[in-house]
Amino acid sequence: MNVRVYPYGPLASNMYLLESCSGTFLFDPSVYPDNIRDDLPSKIDAIFCTHGHFDHINAVDKWTQLFPEAQVFIHDGDRKCLSEPIYNCSSFFSDKCIYNSSVHSISECALDGIIVEETPGHSPGSICVFYKENGKSVMFTGDTLFKLGVGRSDLPGGSQIELSQSMDIFRKFPADTIVYPGHGPQSTLEFEFKFNPFFN
Ligand SMILES: [Zn+2]
Ligand SMILES: [Zn+2]
Secondary structure (H helix, E strand, C coil): CCHHHHHHHHHHHEEEEEEEEEEEEEEEECCHHHHHHHHCCCCEEEEEECCHHHHHHHCHHHHHHHCCCCCCEHHHHHHHHHEEEEEEEEHHHHCCCCCCCCCCHHHHHHCEEEEEECCCCCCCEEEEEEEEEECCEEEEEEEEEECCCCCCCCCCCCCCHHHHHHHHHHHHHHCCCCEEEEEECCCCCHHHHHHHHHHH
């Protein structure tokens, strides 16, 4: 498998492209395809939104125009982020944004090797997506888990209690899983278990 990171989204959010035996998947479509014109994939099978904040879904309409066959997945808890700037938080930071792409509930996702975990707390519909191939594991953690930190829980629909409960799900995955967060550098679960204060 191969993972590419595009850290140029609004608020420096990371977009990731995963090329794998199960398909080519985009995580958090925040960067406009035009901005990575020289690096576009030939196909995209699915687009995952780790949650519905505008800095993670900002370019979703551009991506679905370019790859209409790609299914877009979002958790039902964050579905209203597409149409409501209060919930996608764009109204706090920039112009009010709404998005018109048709999306599927993440509960309908049945892609080989993809494991989706519900991790509410940063937003009601936050998810983390795990994938393993040839003994190598990766996890796209959105704004739930960062290197040495976690996402804020004071935005609409956020919950500190839910966020701390969500931390428990990471324990069941291999320690050498590479963590690809929604902001900042990559990490591993092992490093986070040791040094991230939210696991202690
Ligand atoms: Zn967020
Ligand atoms: Zn974010």
